[in-house]
Amino acid sequence: MGTILPALDFNEAIKIITGFISDALEFSGCDGFILGLSGGIDSATVASLCVRAVGPSRVLGLIMPTSTTPREDVKDAEEFARVLGIKTFTIDISDIQSGVSKLYRDNPKLSRLAYGNIAPRLRMTILYMYANNRNLLVVGSGNKSELVVGYFTKYGDGGADILPIGDLYKTYVKELARILGVPQRIIDKKPSAGLWPGQTDEDELGITYNELDQILYAIVDLGLSVEETSDLTGIDIKKIERVFGMIKRSEHKRMPPPSPSIKHLL
Structure with a gap:
């Protein structure tokens, strides 16, 4: 299948994102960054960008597997961190997840x-514990595809101080990763949140990222209707309606907690 996504100037994108990362650190007054490393493409890409922006000595990675995390993911995370020259700690959270569930x-x-979502919320808590103690900013690895449809755990992997690839669709992240030197074996992995054994993003979403990104570009960036999106992309209208529903239902994930206004009483 082709794509309606326009070409992206990746060199300029790298310049913008690394500048954003560097500026965020300077503005915060913190000493560096911390992020979770999953062995997947998103966190590897974000780690690479952070290293380009501020150097490896100011980036710390936490690898936090559970009992459902493939061993190869831990190995890939550890090996790529060594390539980048960043310090890491590996913390198995399996027992903590099981304990919380009880x-x-x-x-x-x-x-x-519900059980699977315990893990990303534990990771967020551990990341912020280290961040508080070391005066670091927590960097999230969410991409635009996931953020727009709400495919992240609220107050879990969605909990971060900055999201460097939050305006990049997954299709673009794959190419960016290649340019940054992320190993091909990481790029080629089936994306997975690792919430349970055998879980993959595309199976759970019920759509491929190629299709999802085209739908999102048409709806979000071009402002097209469901019918117009189907005409432009050639994708089945039922898939587009499903994505549109995901965007609507997950709106609360992208907003701060609402409060009733009483200022008119003052």
Whole structure:
């Protein structure tokens, strides 16, 4: 399948993103950055950009596997961190995740999704513990494709101080990763949040990233309707309606918690 996504000037994108990262650090008054390394393409790309922006000595990586994390992902994260020259700590959170789940007392029993989402929220907590103690900013690895449809855990992997690739669709992230020297084996992996064994992003989303990115570009960037998006992309209208619903249902994830206004009473 082709694509309606326009060509991107990746050299200019790298310049903009690394400048953003550097400026964020200077503005914050912090001493560096910390991020979670999953062994996947997004975190590898973000780590590379951070190193380009501020140097390896100011970037710390945490590798936080669970019992469902493939061993090869841990190995890829550790090896690429060594290539980048950044310090890492590997912290297995399996027992913590299991322990937290045992605090659930209600019926029905804890769902697979609820159990899986414990892990990204634990990772966020651990990242901020290190960040607080070392005066670091937490860097998130969310891309535009995930952010727009809400494919992230609220107050989990969605919890960060900056999102360097938050305006890049997954299609662009793949090419950016190649330019930055991310190993091809990482780029070629099936994207997965690792919430349960065998879980993949595209299976859970019910659509490929190639299709998703075209739909999002048409709806978000071009402002097209569902019908116009189908005409332009040739993608089945039911898939487009599903994506449109995901955008609407996840709006709360992209907004701060709402409060009622009482200023008219003052």
